Amino acid sequence: xxxxxxxxxxxxxxxxxxxxxxxxxxxxxxxxxxxxxxxxxxxxxxxxxxxxxxxxxxxxxxxxxxxxxxxxxxxxxxxxxxxxxxxxxxxxxxxxxxxxxxxxxxxxxxxxxxxxxxxxxxxxxxxxxxxxxxxxxxxxxxxxxxxxxxxxxxxxxxxxxxxxxxxxxxxxxxxxxxxxxxxxxxxxxxxxxxxxxxxxxxxxxxxxxxxxxxxxxxxxxxxxxxxxxxxxxxxxxxxxxxxxxxxxxxxxxxxxxxxxxxxxxxxxxxxxxxxxxxxxxxxxxxxxxxxxxxxxxxxxxxxxxxxxxxxxxxxxxxxxxxxxxxxxxxxxxxxxxxxxxxxxxxxxxxxxxxxxxxxxxxxxxxxxxxxxxxxxxxxxxxxxxxxxxxxxxxxxxxxxxxxxxxxxxxxxxxxxxxxxxxxxxxxxxxxxxxxxxxxxxxxxxxxxxxxxxxxxxxxxxxxxxxxxxxxxxxxxxxxxxxxxxxxxxxxxxxxxxxxxxxxxxxxxxxxxxxxxxxxxxxxxxxxxxxxxxxxxxxxxxxxxxxxxxxxxxxxxxxxxxxxxxxxxxxxxxxxxxxxxxxxxxxxxxxxxxxxxxxxxxxxxxxxxxxxxxxxxxxxxxxxxxxxxxxxxxxxxxxxxxxxxxxxxxxxxxxxxxxxxxxxxxxxxxxxxxxxxxxxxxxxxxxxxxxxxxxxxxxxxxxxxxxxxxxxxxxxxxxxxxxxxxxxxxxxxxxxxxxxxxxxxxxxxxxxxxxxxxxxxxxxxxxxxxxxxxxxxxxxxxxxxxxxxxxxxxxxxxxxxxxxxxxxxxxxxxxxxxxxxxxxxxxxxxxxxxxxxxxxxxxxxxxxxxxxxxxxxxxxxxxxxxxxxxxxxxxxxxxx
Amino acid sequence: xxxxxxxxxxxxxxxxxxxxxxxxxxxxxxxxxxxxxxxxxxxxxxxxxxxxxxxxxxxxxxxxxxxxxxxxxxxxxxxxxxxxxxxxxxxxxxxxxxxxxxxxxxxxx
Numbered sequence: 001x002x003x004x005x006x007x008x009x010x011x012x013x014x015x016x017x018x019x020x021x022x023x024x025x026x027x028x029x030x031x032x033x034x035x036x037x038x039x040x041x042x043x044x045x046x047x048x049x050x051x052x053x054x055x056x057x058x059x060x061x062x063x064x065x066x067x068x069x070x071x072x073x074x075x076x077x078x079x080x081x082x083x084x085x086x087x088x089x090x091x092x093x094x095x096x097x098x099x100x101x102x103x104x105x106x107x108x109x110x111x112x113x114x115x116x117x118x119x120x121x122x123x124x125x126x127x128x129x130x131x132x133x134x135x136x137x138x139x140x141x142x143x144x145x146x147x148x149x150x151x152x153x154x155x156x157x158x159x160x161x162x163x164x165x166x167x168x169x170x171x172x173x174x175x176x177x178x179x180x181x182x183x184x185x186x187x188x189x190x191x192x193x194x195x196x197x198x199x200x201x202x203x204x205x206x207x208x209x210x211x212x213x214x215x216x217x218x219x220x221x222x223x224x225x226x227x228x229x230x231x232x233x234x235x236x237x238x239x240x241x242x243x244x245x246x247x248x249x250x251x252x253x254x255x256x257x258x259x260x261x262x263x264x265x266x267x268x269x270x271x272x273x274x275x276x277x278x279x280x281x282x283x284x285x286x287x288x289x290x291x292x293x294x295x296x297x298x299x300x301x302x303x304x305x306x307x308x309x310x311x312x313x314x315x316x317x318x319x320x321x322x323x324x325x326x327x328x329x330x331x332x333x334x335x336x337x338x339x340x341x342x343x344x345x346x347x348x349x350x351x352x353x354x355x356x357x358x359x360x361x362x363x364x365x366x367x368x369x370x371x372x373x374x375x376x377x378x379x380x381x382x383x384x385x386x387x388x389x390x391x392x393x394x395x396x397x398x399x400x401x402x403x404x405x406x407x408x409x410x411x412x413x414x415x416x417x418x419x420x421x422x423x424x425x426x427x428x429x430x431x432x433x434x435x436x437x438x439x440x441x442x443x444x445x446x447x448x449x450x451x452x453x454x455x456x457x458x459x460x461x462x463x464x465x466x467x468x469x470x471x472x473x474x475x476x477x478x479x480x481x482x483x484x485x486x487x488x489x490x491x492x493x494x495x496x497x498x499x500x501x502x503x504x505x506x507x508x509x510x511x512x513x514x515x516x517x518x519x520x521x522x523x524x525x526x527x528x529x530x531x532x533x534x535x536x537x538x539x540x541x542x543x544x545x546x547x548x549x550x551x552x553x554x555x556x557x558x559x560x561x562x563x564x565x566x567x568x569x570x571x572x573x574x575x576x577x578x579x580x581x582x583x584x585x586x587x588x589x590x591x592x593x594x595x596x597x598x599x600x601x602x603x604x605x606x607x608x609x610x611x612x613x614x615x616x617x618x619x620x621x622x623x624x625x626x627x628x629x630x631x632x633x634x635x636x637x638x639x640x641x642x643x644x645x646x647x648x649x650x651x652x653x654x655x656x657x658x659x660x661x662x663x664x665x666x667x668x669x670x671x672x673x674x675x676x677x678x679x680x681x682x683x684x685x686x687x688x689x690x691x692x693x694x695x696x697x698x699x700x701x702x703x704x705x706x707x708x709x710x711x712x713x714x715x716x717x718x719x720x721x722x723x724x725x726x727x728x729x730x731x732x733x734x735x736x737x738x739x740x741x742x743x744x745x746x747x748x749x750x751x752x753x754x755x756x757x758x759x760x761x762x763x764x765x766x767x768x769x770x771x772x773x774x775x776x777x778x779x780x781x782x783x784x785x786x787x788x789x790x791x792x793x794x795x796x797x798x799x800x801x802x803x804x805x806x807x808x809x810x811x812x813x814x815x816x817x818x819x820x821x822x823x824x825x826x827x828x829x830x831x832x833x834x835x836x837x838x839x840x841x842x843x844x845x846x847x848x849x850x851x852x853x854x855x856x857x858x859x860x861x862x863x864x865x866x867x868x869x870x871x872x873x874x875x876x877x878x879x
Numbered sequence: 880x881x882x883x884x885x886x887x888x889x890x891x892x893x894x895x896x897x898x899x900x901x902x903x904x905x906x907x908x909x910x911x912x913x914x915x916x917x918x919x920x921x922x923x924x925x926x927x928x929x930x931x932x933x934x935x936x937x938x939x940x941x942x943x944x945x946x947x948x949x950x951x952x953x954x955x956x957x958x959x960x961x962x963x964x965x966x967x968x969x970x971x972x973x974x975x976x977x978x979x980x981x982x983x984x985x986x987x988x
Binding site: 006025026027028029030031032033034036054057058060062063 | 904905906909921922923924926927930931942948949950952953954955
């Protein structure tokens with residue numbers, strides 16, 4: 001038989017490797033017979049292919065070799081489990097530290113993962129999500145924002161193709177009935193405070209795919225003056241009934257009632273919009289000509305594109321819109337129009353990017369932040385990594401305990417493979433235990449974590465992927481953290497080990513030291529971070545704001561009293577414990593009503609770009625009540641006399657280039673104002689922003705009454721005020737807040753960051769201490785004999801303690817040196833968000849350093865002292 | 880009546896093992912199916928079926944002597960067991976019974 005008539009031998013080798021030994025002979029024989037046929041019929045190449053194909057087809061369950069038949073693992077498995085369990089029980093303290101430390105690390109990792117997953121999966125619930133966008137303004141190199149003039153959406157719809165539906169939304173708190181209102185059913189007498197109102201085009205329900213309980217998406221907002229309410233509000237006001245067609249009043253405007261057109265499902269928690277009331281924009285005009293004017297930027301624009309429309313290209317085409325804007329500006333300020341033509345462009349932003357935007361975009365929604373997300377990704381991975389490192393450290397540190405076992409096993413014939421199996425099984429047991437403990441921990445701290453993060457997270461026990469996912473995680477961590485100890489332990493040489501001279505080498509100590517330094521550096525960074533966040537928080541809360549926020553009461557919803565509110569104010573002022581009171585709609589707390597308006601020096605409208613300033617109507621008691629200082633000029637005196645007077649802040653004077661602002665005349669809208677006073681700059685927005693220009697105009701009424709209190713007995717005073725209120729408004733419960741509380745609430749997110757930092761700082765220190773504990777135990781054990789001899793020769797306990805701990809102090813020193821620059825860099829990045837930031841002082845590093853040294857010494861002394869205090873005879877007797 | 884778990888291919892191969900007598904092994908059976916029944920079947924499928932039949936106890940097997948044409952590899956020969964014969968007969972009887980009850984023009988009306 002010639003050689004060229006045999007099939008390639010590698011196929012046979014493959015068959016022999018994969019098929020059961022007792023079957024391979026007949027299979028090969030049969031295939032060979034066919035091969036000869038094929039060879040003559042189709043030629044060699046084809047025959048080879050066929051041979052391979054048919055060989056592969058022989059690989060069936062009955063014929064494939066059992067891959068594990070050669071290992072002893074299945075038989076040994078339960079034995080390994082037993083040994084693992086025994087060794088855990090034998091060293092209970094170590095086992096607890098190992099499992100507990102690991103569990104805490106895993107728990108932290110899980111919590112962070114849940115938090116991050118929640119952050120990055122906002123607005124995923126739309127069926128047509130990939131076609132939903134909102135339009136964003138972009139002024140090159142300056143700013144991005146989402147508001148548009150009223151006619152913008154019509155222009156977009158009529159002039160651009162590729163758009164299926166377009167709708168506008170006014171989410172701005174205080175824009176007519178958007179934001180907060182007093183709410184009254186037409187057949188009720190009680191007027192209650194409600195939040196979450198917004199104006200919307202009828203089509204918005206369709207774009208946001210809002211499920212309707214009563215009414216339809218198409219019809220609910222189509223009638224003028226119709227309103228859609230959320231399910232929770234319907235349940236509150238119209239329990240168990242269909243409220244469609246019911247009338248209701250906002251802010252006691254009984255002449256213009258709203259009619260309920262439908263009830264919508266509550267918005268999901270992970271939606272960027274969360275409104276309870278949509279007021280229709282259908283055929284609505286806020287003042288004559290408003291809908292066709294390009295003056296005022298109040299409308300957010302949402303789109304659903306046609307299938308296949310390129311959002312990028314459409315965004316670029318929208319550049320044409322800027323011409324409309326410029327045309328309007330031309331009349332007032334040609335220079336501004338020029339800037340618009342040159343720099344103003346538009347982009348489409350997918351809805352699911354609104355919560356975590358790539359660039360900072362001004363809008364009114366709550367946002368996550370990518371830096372925070374990345375920070376937590378880093379902390380999460382680091383905590384898990386530290387926990388794994390500890391696991392390795394602790395496993396190898398106590399190696400001596402297992403050395404004899406390994407030696408004996410080797411003598412009776414255990415191979416390396418068996419050791420790896422055994423120790424991996426042990427790691428698996430520990431990991432599984434740790435993960436179970438971690439899951440319990442997570443479930444326990446979840447309520448607290450949720451209250452800190454303002455989320456409603458939970459472990460997805462019921463998801464199909466959860467338990468398998470946990471198992472995969474356990475397997476991964478087992479291999480990751482168990483492989484090194486497994487190989488390390490199986491390397492022991494039996495003779496040496498049994499004779500008792502176990503040398504573990506100094507290389508190993510170095511590895512460990514590096515780990516500990518790394519851990520401590522990480523802890524120091526996190527501690528410094530936590531300290532600085534707290535300092536910044538304190539700094540903000542106690543900074544001189546330019547006004548007094550202590551003992552200031554804000555009474556909301558005064559607007560429903562109309563003219564009577566002035567009387568109410570006078571009565572409140574007459575109360576003995578009240579120093580002063582003022583009526584306004586504007587307060588210097590971030591997130592409350594705002595009104596941006598352009599101002600020009602008289603006659604410069606055509607020449608200059610306007611100064612965009614906050615314009616607040618306030619009464620004559622405003623400055624005094626809030627303790628704001630005038631730098632120049634006077635307050636409003638008499639509304640009749642001061643009807644054209646205006647007070648501006650220093651920043652506005654600066655931006656208008658007014659050296660002597662008093663008497664200056666300012667153009668604004670259709671009026672001209674005379675500056676009668678300059679108020680010292682005060683912080684009316686969050687500290688993350690600079691103080692902007694601000695103008696106070698003379699007003700009589702407002703939503704809010706600001707009351708400055710004198711008394712310490714606030715309880716009694718509040719009762720007095722409530723009494724007065726009830727005389728005026730028997731049907732509307734009084735609603736008030738204290739200004740300092742409202743102020744603190746503005747910085748809740750800073751407080752949250754601080755709380756989370758603290759939690760992770762404690763965790764990091766704890767885990768680092770476990771690592772240190774492992775290392776100190778290891779070294780103390782190594783030097784047991786040395787210590788004993790020193791002791792016999794007369795060393796004192798103090799000498800020995802110094803000897804054992806000096807190294808660690810050195811390590812902490814190195815960690816500190818490494819950590820300082822990193823901490824400074826990271827924290828500077830964070831503080832950059834704040835326009836007014838606390839300086840990074842040296843004292844935080846001193847505190848962190850001393851703190852960590854103290855904790856570390858405490859940890860180290862535990863094992864060291866144990867060795868120091870043992871009878872030297874025992875240490876020397878250990879042979 | 881006892882339930883008989885035997886598939887159509889199993890039945891065909893069992894019959895062929897009975898038919899081929901001394902020559903009943905993988906290649907011969909495969910070729911027989913290809914030529915007699917004009918069915919394209921791979922040798923691996925035949926092996927798998929034979930394996931299944933053996934597990935069910937309808938055939939038994941033994942290794943034959945080495946031959947040079949297979950490069951010295953032995954053949955595994957198969958033989959129908961009494962149980963295998965019984966089941967073939969059982970199937971045959973059941974079918975005959977049903978056929979005998981068929982009306983003469985069963986397909987035309």
